[in-house]
Amino acid sequence: MDWGRLQQAIGYRFAQPALLTQALTHRSHGTPHNERLEFLGDSVLNCVVAAELCSRFGNAREGDLSRLRANLVRQETLHQIAQALALGECLRLGEGELKSGGHTRPSILADALEALFGAVFLDGGFGAAQETILRLYAGALSEVDPNASGKDPKTMLQEFLQARHIALPKYVVVSTSGAAHSQQFEVECVIPELSVRTTGSGNSRRVAEQEAAERAYAEVSR
Secondary structure, three states: OOOHHHHHOOOOOOOOHHHHHHHOEEOOOOOOOOHHHHHHHHHHHHHHHHHHHHHHHOOOHHHHHHHHHHHOOHHHHHHHHHHHHHHHHHOOOOHHHHOOOHHHHHHHHHHHHHHHHHHHHHHOOHHHHHHHHHHHHHHHHHOOOOOOOOOOOOHHHHHHHHHHHOOOEEEHHHHHHEEHHOOOEEEEEHHHOEEEEEEEEEEHHHHHHHHHHHHHHHHHOO
């Protein structure tokens, strides 16, 4: 595990390597694991993103700011950033998670990234965490449009199909995995009339359906 590469990629070097180790340790591997750091990192991330949005969009309404923040801190965005960092290659997972592909699972990668933010906060303070988050979120923040529709993917897909008098999609749970407290859902979105079939995954059925719907919408609206 090349943690030196990871620290270079995030632009932060830990003074306390044990915090980095903990941030990259899934509960399936043993203790101390990263769940407490994930809890902390989630709060730090929300604060940093909220402050940045307020700074960038001084005239935006509270409701719009909340929507923008929700889009930026959701699992999918975290997963994309974690993938860009090749974070999965650095995770410490138990044998079961390794065999089931846990190093590529969106929920595990998103949680580990939040834990990493929490670890940076404890190691270097809020300023260090803020710099790290804004550095990694630079691309996502550059694409933020406060005037864009705040509709979720399922709603957008439904309205697109209704406008064209096409039957609404069906969402089917393809599989579930993991323990009861950390289940992973895989859901399929099917639009027979357009021969569209997409899948999504997440730590809840709702999250998985939204991801599948987003992929379906991208396909039918091209």
